[in-house]
Amino acid sequence: MTTLVLHRGSLRANPYERWLADHGEKLVLLGSAQQLALFGEELPTGAPYLHAEVLDDYDTGPHVLERAAELVEEFGVTDVVACQEFDIERAAALRERYGLPGQRPDSARVYRDKWEMKQAAVRAGIPVADHTLLGSAADLEAFADRHGFPVVLKPRKGVLSIGVAVLRTREELRRRLREVELLAPDGTPQWLAETFVEGSMCHIDGTVLDGRITTLWPSQYQYALADFRDRKGRVDMALDVADPLARRLVAFGERVLEAFGGPEHFAFHIEVFHTTGGDLVLCEAASRAGGAGVRDVQRVLFGFDPMEYPVRRQLGLPVSAVERRDPDRLAGQLLFTKRPGVLRALPDPAALPPGVVKYTTYAEVGQSVPDATHSGDFLAAFVVTGADRAETEARIRVAETWFLAGLDMA
Numbered sequence: 001m002t003t004l005v006l007h008r009g010s011l012r013a014n015p016y017e018r019w020l021a022d023h024g025e026k027l028v029l030l031g032s033a034q035q036l037a038l039f040g041e042e043l044p045t046g047a048p049y050l051h052a053e054v055l056d057d058y059d060t061g062p063h064v065l066e067r068a069a070e071l072v073e074e075f076g077v078t079d080v081v082a083c084q085e086f087d088i089e090r091a092a093a094l095r096e097r098y099g100l101p102g103q104r105p106d107s108a109r110v111y112r113d114k115w116e117m118k119q120a121a122v123r124a125g126i127p128v129a130d131h132t133l134l135g136s137a138a139d140l141e142a143f144a145d146r147h148g149f150p151v152v153l154k155p156r157k158g159v160l161s162i163g164v165a166v167l168r169t170r171e172e173l174r175r176r177l178r179e180v181e182l183l184a185p186d187g188t189p190q191w192l193a194e195t196f197v198e199g200s201m202c203h204i205d206g207t208v209l210d211g212r213i214t215t216l217w218p219s220q221y222q223y224a225l226a227d228f229r230d231r232k233g234r235v236d237m238a239l240d241v242a243d244p245l246a247r248r249l250v251a252f253g254e255r256v257l258e259a260f261g262g263p264e265h266f267a268f269h270i271e272v273f274h275t276t277g278g279d280l281v282l283c284e285a286a287s288r289a290g291g292a293g294v295r296d297v298q299r300v301l302f303g304f305d306p307m308e309y310p311v312r313r314q315l316g317l318p319v320s321a322v323e324r325r326d327p328d329r330l331a332g333q334l335l336f337t338k339r340p341g342v343l344r345a346l347p348d349p350a351a352l353p354p355g356v357v358k359y360t361t362y363a364e365v366g367q368s369v370p371d372a373t374h375s376g377d378f379l380a381a382f383v384v385t386g387a388d389r390a391e392t393e394a395r396i397r398v399a400e401t402w403f404l405a406g407l408d409m410a
Contacts, residue, residue: 001025002050003315004077004094006068006087008032008058010039013295014083017048019308023315026050028075030068032058050075058086065090072098079315083267083288083307085159088112102314103263103287110260111287114156114192117260118282124259127281129273131194137177143193144173150196153180156189160291160374166196199275201283202245203236204253204268205290205298207306207322209313211264213257214322215302218249219294219332220274233400236292237332238301240389245274252280262287265313267306269294291376293333296358296383300331330389331357334382334396337372338363339409346380347406355395358383369409 003025005016009032016027029044029052036043036054043052051071058064071077072094080100082091092108094100110120121128132143133156144151144167153176154164163180167173184190201224206216222235239246253270262268269290271283289295289306298306302322309319343363352359361380363369369379382399386392 001078002028002075003079003081004028004030004068004071004075006030006080006082006084006091008035008084008086010035011041011044012039014307016081016311017044019311020048020315020317023048023317025078025315026075028071028077029053030055030064030071034058065093068094069097081311081314083311085112085286085288088287103266107260107262108287111262111285112157114154114158114284115189117285118192120260121256121282124255126255126259127279129194129197129281129283131192133189134182134191134193135189136182140173140177140182140193144170147195149173152194152196154192154194156192160376162374197273197275197281197283199273199277199281202239202249202272202274203290203294204249204256204270204272205294205306206253207265207267207309208257208262209265209309209319209322213254215298215306215325216250216253217298217301217327218246218253218272219297220245233396233403234335234337235332235393235396235400236294236297236335237389237392237396238297238327238330240330241326243389248280252282256282256285260285260287263314265310267310292335292378293358293381293383297331297333300329300357300383300385301327329385329387330392331383331385332392332396334384334399334403336379336381336403337375338369338377338379340371341369341409343367343369343409345406345408347403351402353395353398353402355384355386355392356382356399357385 005027027049031054033054033056055064080091080094082088089108089112092103092105095102096104109116115133118128118131130147134140149168151167165176167176182191201221202218204218207214219236219238256270266287267289268287270285273281273283295306312319343365359382362378384395384399386395
């Protein structure tokens with residue numbers, strides 16, 4: 001029995017060999033050369049890995065799926081594991097092609113293709129922003145004429161806020177049109193426009209195991225996701241158990257999951273606008289764990305990695321007893337995206353402020369740091385815990401002050 005792992009990101013953060021130590025199967029890994037270099041990691045060798053390789057152009061290259069198919073056939077693969085957004089549809093296509101268990105293309109597409117996602121939401125009566133699929137520049141101009149500005153332009157299958165633009169004037173709209181190709185080479189529309197929703201952004205995260213929701217809890221971003229070149233700390237915190245908004249978001253998340261479906265075992269990340277008028281409007285949903293430090297926050301809230309448990313259950317392995325419950329304590333994350341310059345100093349990690357349970361830096365002193373290229377391109381990240389939201393936020397602000405005071409960039 002052999003499992004193919006499609007992987008993008010840090011292998012240290014996804015220790016498949018430890019997650020599946022009691023599996024008794026062999027692993028075959030196909031990953032991204034750029035990501036391996038970015039995290040300064042080496043390909044795994046030795047048991048339980050039968051084979052490991054990386055490819056260039058992993059995110060968008062059409063050759064990646066065919067290479068994965070070759071590995072399925074060469075090694076007699078019986079399961080395919082995929083935890084990152086770029087791999088969800090690839091894995092589903094392989095399972096369909098070879099009759100393997102797990103998520104299939106129909107549910108993968110709903111969570112991956114923002115056009116299909118919004119159509120599924122509309123059919124279920126779930127509120128979404130007014131939107132359109134763009135077949136031409138005239139379609140975007142007409143949408144702006146109907147709805148006014150700002151207009152949000154986003155890739156149909158985008159990730160990490162890459163390519164998302166909030167267009168506030170006709171000049172910005174036309175300039176952006178000169179920068180993007182609205183159609184794929186085969187003529188398929190690959191961009192959407194939607195109206196700008198005033199309000200804050202919340203997200204609902206959790207897991208489905210054995211076909212039922214086992215954990216689900218909402219958090220609220222204190223920043224704009226698409227503005228990843230801001231220089232302040234980006235704060236994201238779980239909501240208090242007694243907060244009425246938390247209960248509304250729990251019910252909203254249940255409604256989205258019921259409408260979109262999914263495999264027997266998966267993590268989910270659902271982004272929801274809380275409008276200035278108090279309404280809840282779906283932004284996007286994904287059938288994988290949230291990025292950045294969302295996984296770490298979920299570990300604090302519920303005691304396990306939301307990526308690990310669905311993988312284990314997919315492969316028929318047991319997990320510790322999990323019951324859907326309110327979190328015992330709260331947590332949040334503090335993120336700093338990269339800013340250009342030479343990193344001359346970082347604060348002393350031996351003097352971390354109270355409540356910090358994880359502190360990670362993504363550059364070394366003396367290194368020339370480029371500007372952030374997407375919303376997950378971090379200079380530093382913190383996970384902070386507290387008895388409630390107020391204490392968590394107070395501790396986050398202390399950590400923010402501590403970090404900025406010790407940061408020195410030329």
